[in-house]
Amino acid sequence: MDQTSSWALYRRLLTYVKPLWKGFALSLLGYAIYAASSTWIADMMRRLVDGIQNPSSDFRYLLPLFIIGMFALRGVGTFLGTYCMDYVARKVVHELRVDVFRNMLKLPGRFFDQHSSGHLLSRVTYHVEQVTGAATKALTVIMQEGLFVIGLTSYLLWTNWRLTLVFLAITPLIGLVVNFAGRRFRRLSRRIQRSVGEVTHVASEVLTGYRVVRTHGAEEHEYQRFRAVSEYNRQQSMKEALTRAVSAPVIQTLVAVALAFLVWLAMAPGLIREMTPGQFVAFITAAAMMAKPVKSLSEINGMIQKGLAAAQELFDILDRPKESDQGSYDPGRVQGRVRFEHVGFRYEEDGQQVLEDIDFDVEPGEMIALVGRSGSGKSTLINLLPRFYHPSEGRLLLDGVPVEDYSLAALRRQLSLVNQQVTLFNASIADNIAYGIDHPDREAIVAAAKAAYADEFISRLPQGYDTLIGDNGLMLSGGQRQRLAIARAIFRDAPILILDEATSALDTESERFIQKALETVCQERTTFVIAHRLSTIEKADRIMVLDHGRLIESGTHRELLALDGAYAALHRIQFNEERVEA
Structure with a gap:
């Protein structure tokens, strides 16, 4: 992906920040305070050296107060910037996650036919967390260290603009390294995200169908399949780690070379005469302090690229056309x-x-x-x-x-629909029967259960209708799950009833009960039975x-x-x- 589309992705992410501009502004203020107070460390060295050369009684008291004030301001700025930025970023991630999930709920059926649940699950979990990295730590470092670099550069220009221009000559080389690493990070991040989807997909299939796996003695086969997709994920992650491990020291070395050249130039007799010893020490200190924020900014590039690659896939879901709903007749x-x-x-x-x-x-x-x-x-x-x-x-x-x-x-x-594959939720029996209704009528729930011949086994459960039934009703038998699904359809009381193999999972006795129930339920309803x-x-x-x-x-x-x-x-x-x- 080129830089234009990267900026387009970031701009789109920033649309989620716009409603939170107050928190963002406070964060920016905090980081500005941090950058200014951190830059004063170099100026403190100037005051210290000049004060030692020309001691005075005021200097002895003012310099300690200056140090305390500087670090106190730095602490306030760090807290304000970090906390407010985390608040904004987590809010952005939350809104993005719920937007993606809400859009998934409105996508047409063909989308789900073409995508495995494991891959979709990884998008609302792993992918969103990658955006979290770009929106929290990455943005925090960019703001904090970026303003610090600006502050140090401004101080260097103010102290000696000629030497500063020499130091900044190394910037294009650093930019080339960061650009190369960034493109590689983006490419590897896409592979890693796809591989995480594969890992989730395989694990979800095997854990859901563990009975089939064990019955067929396929444990070793599934282990090797999972191991293969996990190994591919590991390989891509190591390539990403290698890129990060190489790029950071290269950038640090470039900064060190520039700093060494700067020291060599600064010690020329002509330049030294133009600066006081304090200014010279302050200049070298500020230049040396530049290494840490530049390193941090270069390392964060990988996290940004991972976040942008994840954001691209999330926005792909958000941009997909929703299920067609152009009708208005009711x-x-x-x-x-x-x-x-x-x-x-x-x-x-x-x-x-x-x-x-x-x-x-x-x-x-x-x-x-x-x-x-x-x-x-x-x-x-x-x-x-x-x-x-x-x-x-x-x-x-x-x-x-x-x-x-x-x-x-x-x-x-x-429509009321009972599918061949019953879907129940990890909630109470009452909530499953009245699914989708916020404050259901308890008597109507019990009546629907009785009509589906489910009340008999429900009443024997520990908490009756308030019993939690586990993931997809794992605590219930196949026949019980099917009867609950039919009770849900009866509770819905729709004029059209669809039964898709609704009695396929029932034993002979349960089927006889259900047939009696359906004879009553189907009266005055249009019914389709597969x-x-x-x-x-x-x-x-x-x-x-x-x-x-x-x-x-x-x-x-x-x-x-x-x-x-x-x-x-x-x-x-x-x-x-x-x-x-x-």
């Missing part, structure tokens, strides 16, 4: 009439056709079952309803209004059979069996399998 509660009008869908414009010419109507209160082999397009078809995806061809209407005309909030308020076990959908008003993205059969259970087509073939296969298992 009817309150819909009747539940759904129309698929010659709908086609591709994940990519030039990709494979996933759905092709899907055309059917659903009346309010109907139960529609979608069946077919894996990959036939059932879940994709259902995902068009809440606008997780948009049709590539045709259109989808709800109560006669295209779904694109609805606001997203209004559209999704009409089911693998055909025995669960025999009472559906219509069963639709999909194959390779096309709707090939439609009718009741009896009608499709009489048709003796694809549905009848699937039914025979399952019936024979169930009989063999029995």
Whole structure:
């Protein structure tokens, strides 16, 4: 990335600082006090040498007071600058982190299809911390040491401007070293950030699926996979450390060479005659003091480049187009009439056709079952309803209004969804059932749980509905988790209910309870059921059979069996399998 884009990134970061200008101004004042008082150390040497040569009674008392005042001011300036800058920087990082997370929540479904959760997680954790480095320590050093360098340079120019210009002649060489190191830091930082995403991704996969890993005896395989991505991260980090370790001493050596040349020049008889011994000592002291802040400024370049590389990826998320929400129609509660009008869908414009010419109507209160082999397009078809995806061809209407005309909030308020993969949160059972509601009605929660036949096992838990269920409900069985998800859908009380393999994780007894519950819940609701076990959908008003993205059969259970087509073939296969298992 070139310097222009680096400045553009920093300017954008500074937009987060603008509302905090008072704290920033106090910090700047503090660092100005620090720089001024630190520069007086050189002037103190002038006073000390000149005072020794021309002693006086006033000098004996004034110089100690001068020293105390100088260091007291330096302490006040350091505190004011550091604390206020940390306040501003942490506030900036907080706002940036929540902005990134908020934007992630509004990105379209395809973004999450294309990015692993591990990589996204690293952006709101590791990447933001890298920006923290650039916004806290880096900015603190730049302000503190930068003003100190300005103060020392001003003092040198005031003392002897000719010698100062000689000393500053080394600046372009230092600039070249810093520029080279900076570009290398940026390149390596991008690699390190990607590798951290890989480390997080692999660790997240393995820790989440540890049962599968152990069942297949793949511990060694996963260990080697994790070791490989971690080793790549280590290698890139060492390259970064090498760059930092080489650049700092090179810059220090250049400063030392300039200082040595300066001393040699300053001791020329002609120059010494123009300066008092105190001025000469003060000049050399100020020049020598320049080495530390220059070293600090050169070392901080790596942290700045890491922060800018991280900021670039964070801003990439912030700049991505949000989920399309151009509709404004909000009817309150819909009747539940759904129309698929010659709908086609591709994940990519030039990709494979996933759905092709899907055309059917659903009346309010109907139960529609979608069946077919894996990959036939059932879940994709259902995902068009809440606008997780948009049709590539045709259109989808709800109560006669295209779904694109609805606001997203209004559209999704009409839907209750129970996915094949149940998602629960590390909160209480009551909070999971009433998810998204700040102050839910306790009686409604209990009623929803009873309707889903979940109250029985909830009441046996230590704290009942207030029991924390762990990460994704790890304290519950698969059937219990599924019943909680169904209770959540019942509590939502939406006019359209979507059940995507909602009974897939239930045992026979639980499934029987759920089927009874669903018969009640589905009344006066438009219901879409995706089911693998055909025995669960025999009472559906219509069963639709999909194959390779096309709707090939439609009718009741009896009608499709009489048709003796694809549905009848699937039914025979399952019936024979169930009989063999029995």
